[in-house]
Amino acid sequence: MTQLGIVTDLNRCVGCLACTVGCKMINDVPVGNYWNKTLRIGPSPKYQGAGPDAVDMYFLTVGCQHCANPACVEVCPTEASHKLADGTVQVDKEKCIGCQFCAMACPYGVRYLNEEERVVEKCTLCEQRTVQGELPLCVDTCVGLARWFGDLESGDYSQLGGAFGMKMGDVVEPYNQSDVRFLPDVGNKPVFAYVLRDMAWIEDMK
Template sequence: MTQYSIITDLNRCVGCLACTVACKAANGVGVGSFWIKTLRVGPNPIEGGSGDWPDVEMYFLPIQCQHCADPECVKVCPTGASHKAADGTVQIDKSKCIGCQFCAMACPYGVRYLNETERVVEKCTLCEQKIAQGELPQCVAQCGARARYFGDLEQGLDSFVGAGKVSIAGDAGYDAVLSEFCTYGDIAKPYTDSDVHHLPNVGNDPSFLYILRNHEWKGEE
């Protein structure tokens, strides 16, 4: 069963907010609203350290709809507007949405909001208009640090793809980078099962994965 997802390698993320800006531009997200928010975690003292620089650690954590396997937002929607698609993503049928915001209240991650103009709820769609044509979600395509990768969990993490070849020779222009994919298996540094994290699971089984090595995971907080 297909379950589209995104891996974010937090050891590569530099907090540049390119994913946030690209998402807003590609999806027409209004001023003051966001489908992706990038949080700064830390700086926190390293265990056994002084608590002062350089004995501190910090990383960035992008937060968006997790396209859960068993989403709470779908369970509470009275009209069926929020639903699971065949590719595993969670989508909103705006023609059915009545703006009650039950889904926004049920979401454990606070990533849904009411579009006041249209009176419907909005959130990350995983750029369904792009992935349907074999393209990458815009937040993945625009990640200059190659921290974000898109794929199907059923195919394994190493098969997830990001923008740009592993090494670009010759034309390294914008169009060339977006037309070539690399896989996470090609570029990832070694990681263990203990380095793979999810946002808090309250029975909804979030599908997005975060890889974090040699840092204390704070995502449960």
């Protein structure tokens, strides 16, 4: 079984927005919409009473999580939203009727209606690139080597690929399993993972 996806090392992300800009460019995402949105979390005090020189902040990239049990697929009346054998969730525009049930069901708000085409769109994990053995552009353009792509099924992320031909295990600093987090799970089982170390004040995303 395969589950393609992305792991992001939040301690390495510098918030440069290269992933967000590259995604909009290559996928022709309409103005005002995003397939990959970069959020700033913080600054927050490291401890109660901390001054302005003792704060934590990180950048969180949010897009389709290509969930193991996607709610968007469940509610789609035409099977336009579907899960492929590689684990990705895709939208067949030929079948989409623009009802937006999937957009309402998505717990992360990462789908939108393309007003011109009247179909729902979202991250495809750059299927047009990955089928040719290339990286999703958001991974390929990550100058901080924070984003890594590959099969997440085994849970061993060390061999995931990144920009400049690097492997995750050769670049990222050590982390514990407790440092691996996911966006909130409401039964959809998000698969994209986030590594975040040494920020005890953060409510666990798992």
